[in-house]
Amino acid sequence: MLSVQGICKTYGPVRALSQVSAEFRPGEVHAVLGENGAGKSTLMGVLAGFVTPDSGVAALDGRPLPFGKPFAIRELGIRMVHQHFMLVPQLTVLENLVLAQVAGGLGPVPSGQTGESARQKAKELGWEIDLDAFAGDLPVGAQQRVEILKALSGQSDVLILDEPTAVLSPDEAEELFAVLRRLKAEGRSVILIAHKLSEVMSVADRVTVLRKGVVVASCPISETSPGQLAEWMVGGLPPRGEATTSKPWGEAAAGAESVRIRDDRGALVVDGATLSVRRGEILGIGGVDGNGQVELAECLAGVRKPESGTVLRPQRTAYIPQDRQSDGLAMALSIEENLLIGGVPQGVCAGPFLLPGRVRAHAEGLVSEFQVKAGSPADPVSSLSGGNQQKVVVARTLGRQPDFVVAVNPTRGLDIKATSYVHARLKEAAARGAAVILFSTDLEELAEVADSCQFMSRGILGEQFLGEAT
Known part of the structure; x- marks a missing residue:
């Protein structure tokens, strides 16, 4: 024993x-x-x-x-x-x-x-x-x-x-x-x-x-x-993600047409994918891991080029990658430095120079808002638990109020309360007009969050289900 x-x-x-x-x-x-x-x-x-x-x-x-x-x-x-x-x-x-x-x-x-x-x-x-x-x-x-x-x-x-x-x-x-x-x-x-x-x-x-x-x-x-x-x-009953007020979806904000994508070894992993997501909509994409979801997400977010086809995305596009440590964070940097990756908010710089006090205030605001458990924003992000590292990625992504969000398993490794919170924030992003694509292997998560769903198998993206998949 x-x-x-x-x-x-x-x-x-x-x-x-x-x-x-x-x-x-x-x-x-x-x-x-x-x-x-x-x-x-x-x-x-x-x-x-x-x-x-x-x-x-x-x-x-x-x-x-x-x-x-x-x-x-x-x-x-x-x-x-x-x-x-x-x-x-x-x-x-x-x-x-x-x-x-x-x-x-x-x-x-x-x-x-x-x-x-x-x-x-x-x-x-x-x-x-x-x-x-x-x-x-x-x-x-x-x-x-x-x-x-x-x-x-x-x-x-x-x-x-x-x-x-x-x-x-x-x-x-x-x-x-x-x-x-x-x-x-x-x-x-x-x-x-x-x-x-x-x-x-x-x-x-x-x-x-x-x-x-x-x-x-x-x-x-x-x-x-x-x-x-x-x-x-x-320490009490966990909060449930509250449903946002339903409102008509806007025009198409992002999508792909007949996209073919190869992985790093040259193998064809996405074959002719077509999708469209409208402002205010959360499109869920499900399927077993390894069927081309990650490569499609990378292509939609602009970090992988398609072999052929067309991708449409707005300028204010945000990406929550699947692997927070390899792709989402710079593990050698502090929490506050990681929160600046990909874009420095207005008022944090004086010309080309960062203002340490404002960098700290910016980080403290996001750490508090997204409930990141950390001693100080100056601590290395590597000192956080895996779930809190994911919260840093989510805070940086959703804190910028993007017009298009690509999220790949964003609640992987999170506890009940944090999962409910991330779900609520994705719904809030859609409610203010952002288009959201949620890639998830968790069918319960898709049923909870998504307005419509498509599923991938062997690189093929299936037809879209509108609010009727259970």
């Missing part, structure tokens, strides 16, 4: 964890819930050896954990699959698996032995895997399988998964849950960080809820409900 007692961790004035105690038992899926910034990732970082707490103890089967030593903790049998995958895209699957076993430069690992072990484990889990494929060429679901195989190599008594379904389709999520049930049947302890309460109720045996770094509840999943979990997470 993995246990923690009295764990505390502060970052300057921010108390990330305060007297956290919990037990993670063999043969159980234990969900850890909380809003963005509640301390979930910090606690998992402590368990995996990436974060050294200020005080407290932790032990696995009575053996104290060597805090701050991830390789030593890995050897004890605690493995973690991060929300942002830790694969080297230029290496093959087999090379990534071998690399994961070279802890601290302890010498070569036989690739043949690693490959055979990986094939055997993949077969046990019901997976087919191409060890010779380059990791960067795999769809996200397959990349996650590689990460899990990395974590299961060697002794692995405790498996930590940070938001594992954030990048998965519903079918892929169900496949993952089946794997988690197999792992717990083998006697492993599975720790699951999650935001989707329906998933937690489906797969978890026990749940612990963090709020502002404090454990507010811990109980068997059979003794609670989605409503109760939501109240524990946010």
Whole structure:
């Protein structure tokens, strides 16, 4: 059993964890819930050896954990699959698996032995895997399988998964849950960080809820409900996105006609897509990841050129990319600097020079308005939780009141309250006359937010459904 007692961790004035105690038992899926910034990732970082707490103890089967030593903790049998995958895209699957076993430069690992072990484990889990494929060429679901195989190599008594379904389709999520049930049947302890309460109720045996770094509840999943979990997470019932006042849509503001797009490898990923979105309308585009949605979104936003066809967009176009860390943020810069990327607001400059006081005031206004949990706008954006990093991207994008918004999975990794807030802001943007295209793999999100929908499969964009898809 993995246990923690009295764990505390502060970052300057921010108390990330305060007297956290919990037990993670063999043969159980234990969900850890909380809003963005509640301390979930910090606690998992402590368990995996990436974060050294200020005080407290932790032990696995009575053996104290060597805090701050991830390789030593890995050897004890605690493995973690991060929300942002830790694969080297230029290496093959087999090379990534071998690399994961070279802890601290302890010498070569036989690739043949690693490959055979990986094939055997993949077969046990019901997976087919191409060890010779380059990791960067795999769809996200397959990349996650590689990460899990990395974590299961060697002794692995405790498996930590940070938001594992954030990048998965519903079918892929169900496949993952089946794997988690197999792992717990083998006697492993599975720790699951999650935001989707329906998933937690489906797969978890026990749940612990963090709020502002404090454990507010811990109980068997059979003794609670989605409503109760939501109240524990946010300290009350979460707000629902309010429907905006319906009004007639305006003229077409953006669109595409017979667009063909190739990806970075030259493969045709969008074939003859045609769409139109009007002022005041939210057009949802759904489908399983990897069917050309990202490339179409990039083309509509002006960051990828089509091979052929026509794209129409207004000058004030804003883009919320799928990968916040690679495409949405400059991770080495501060929060306030990231909020200036793509356009400096009026009044922040004197000629070519930025005015630090006004830069700070601009950032503080957006941080407050979009409820970004941060110590100071001067802090590096890399210091924020994944959900709060996404809020910075959304704040920068919607805070400029664009005429056309392209958003790709904008609530991925966000908690209940933040998701409702982003949905409300997208509706507000449409209500003031912006045209919005929302790419999402979450059908519930499309049903909640979109006025009309189209679906993509194998690069083909289907017909539009107007307010009738459920």
